[in-house]
Amino acid sequence: MPTPHPYRKATRVGFHRQLMRCTWILPLPGLLAAIVLIWIGPYERWIQWTATSVLVLGSATVSYILRERFAYSLRTLTNVIAAMRDGDFSIRPHSSNAKDPLGALACEINALGDTLREQRLGAVEASALLRTAIEEMDAAIFTFDEHRRLRLANRAAERLLARPVEQLLGRTAGELGLESCLDGEPARVISMTFPGALGRFGIRRSGFRQGGRPHQLLVVTDLSRALRDEERQAWQRLLRVLGHELNNSLAPIKSVAGSLETLCRKDPKPNDWQEDIRDGLALISSRADALSRFMQAYATLARLPAPNRVPMSVGDWIHRVAGLEVRVPTRVSPGPDLTLEADRDQLEQLLINLVRNAADAVLEVREVSGGIDPSQAPINIRWSRSAVGVEVCVEDEGPGIANPTNLFVPFFTTKPKGSGIGLSLCRQIAEAHGGRLTLESRTDRSGCIARLSLPLS
Ligand code: ADP
Numbered sequence: 001m002p003t004p005h006p007y008r009k010a011t012r013v014g015f016h017r018q019l020m021r022c023t024w025i026l027p028l029p030g031l032l033a034a035i036v037l038i039w040i041g042p043y044e045r046w047i048q049w050t051a052t053s054v055l056v057l058g059s060a061t062v063s064y065i066l067r068e069r070f071a072y073s074l075r076t077l078t079n080v081i082a083a084m085r086d087g088d089f090s091i092r093p094h095s096s097n098a099k100d101p102l103g104a105l106a107c108e109i110n111a112l113g114d115t116l117r118e119q120r121l122g123a124v125e126a127s128a129l130l131r132t133a134i135e136e137m138d139a140a141i142f143t144f145d146e147h148r149r150l151r152l153a154n155r156a157a158e159r160l161l162a163r164p165v166e167q168l169l170g171r172t173a174g175e176l177g178l179e180s181c182l183d184g185e186p187a188r189v190i191s192m193t194f195p196g197a198l199g200r201f202g203i204r205r206s207g208f209r210q211g212g213r214p215h216q217l218l219v220v221t222d223l224s225r226a227l228r229d230e231e232r233q234a235w236q237r238l239l240r241v242l243g244h245e246l247n248n249s250l251a252p253i254k255s256v257a258g259s260l261e262t263l264c265r266k267d268p269k270p271n272d273w274q275e276d277i278r279d280g281l282a283l284i285s286s287r288a289d290a291l292s293r294f295m296q297a298y299a300t301l302a303r304l305p306a307p308n309r310v311p312m313s314v315g316d317w318i319h320r321v322a323g324l325e326v327r328v329p330t331r332v333s334p335g336p337d338l339t340l341e342a343d344r345d346q347l348e349q350l351l352i353n354l355v356r357n358a359a360d361a362v363l364e365v366r367e368v369s370g371g372i373d374p375s376q377a378p379i380n381i382r383w384s385r386s387a388v389g390v391e392v393c394v395e396d397e398g399p400g401i402a403n404p405t406n407l408f409v410p411f412f413t414t415k416p417k418g419s420g421i422g423l424s425l426c427r428q429i430a431e432a433h434g435g436r437l438t439l440e441s442r443t444d445r446s447g448c449i450a451r452l453s454l455p456l457s
């Protein structure tokens with residue numbers, strides 16, 4: 001609907017009447033003087049009347065023309081501005097003389113029109129690009145108004161709900177089966193069945209305002225394929241490690257059992273046959289123990305309980321764990337006073353694993369190069385406030401990370417008696433607390449730095 005024209009007759013009352021008064025009042029003294037001169041002069045009556053009439057009518061006509069010309073210019077500029085407001089930039093005021101006040105005003109209005117036209121064009125192009133991007137996205141995008149009625153849906157949303165957008169717009173979230181997505185955690189992964197797809201979906205929800213009213217943006221991403229790929233890779237990694245570990249135990253058990261069987265069949269038996277049998281059985285028993293430890297470790301990793309969060313001081317936690325390391329001197333650098341909401345036992349376990357790994361790494365180097373100087377601490381733990389919460393770093397002076405690819409693969413170990421679950425468990429604990437754990441070689445010297453980031457609440 002076109003915007004009502006801003007210029008109305010009624011608006012003449014103020015400025016227009018003032019203008020009228022000015023065009024009358026300004027020539028009035030001269031006009032009166034002329035009339036007085038005519039009437040006191042030696043003229044005949046009819047001349048006096050005629051001259052007076054001509055003067056009055058003439059000045060009235062001039063004042064009217066002046067007033068209308070000025071008002072006409074203003075009315076034209078007003079119409080140009082009104083057209084601009086309606087998005088019509090084709091009408092432009094004539095601006096030949098920029099020194100003239102009205103001409104300068106017309107120039108400014110033309111410049112304003114150019115700027116507005118460019119801005120409007122930019123906005124139209126940007127929103128067209130946005131609309132195309134939204135349409136082409138793989139994720140289903142919905143926007144709901146404050147009554148939870150659907151206001152926008154892209155092509156992926158049509159596919160998810162298996163209906164054309166015309167049949168979706170205006171319907172409530174309940175009618176579309178999306179009610180549960182608009183409640184609860186704003187970002188989560190859920191298993192759902194939609195008319196057009198079923199499986200695991202990532203849900204992200206956020207609020208925004210349109211026309212001053214609250215709206216909700218809902219993005220639904222189909223995670224099934226990505227999760228299946230991840231799952232397959234995780235299984236492959238796990239089977240590789242499990243196969244390696246089982247082989248490590250079963251191969252010697254099988255070989256020793258074969259030797260023992262041959263020994264039992266031998267007649268006469270060698271003199272030390274009893275010793276051979278004892279050694280063989282001891283080896284079978286030790287491999288069986290190793291296998292059982294491996295299975296226990298696997299169970300620990302698979303059944304990590306959800307964190308039981310309590311407030312805990314970061315400084316106390318770090319000092320307590322550092323005090324437990326007795327093989328290698330460990331220094332704690334002072335840090336800010338911070339409190340975490342976390343599972344005390346799990347975080348202690350996490351830091352114990354990191355410090356133990358650091359000590360193992362230091363001992364590995366020192367065994368080659370000679371003992372540890374007790375005045376120097378080859379392990380340093382420090383913490384600081386970060387953008388997300390707190391960052392704890394465990395630095396060591398070991399050999400550093402040779403190959404970072406498998407570090408967090410369960411059961412990967414380079415140590416003769418290692419279990420290979422320490423870092424996997426640490427990462428699981430960190431992620432269960434909404435945090436992150438990374439390990440990398442130090443750049444300032446040989447050694448490794450483990451960085452643990454945790455949100456404060
Ligand atoms: P484990 O300690 O039983 O081997 P982890 O999962 O804790 O199991 O560690 C896996 C592997 O990561 C270790 O065997 C080691 O090769 C490497 N690693 C861990 N921490 C460090 C470190 N601070 N310096 C060098 N290598 C490390």
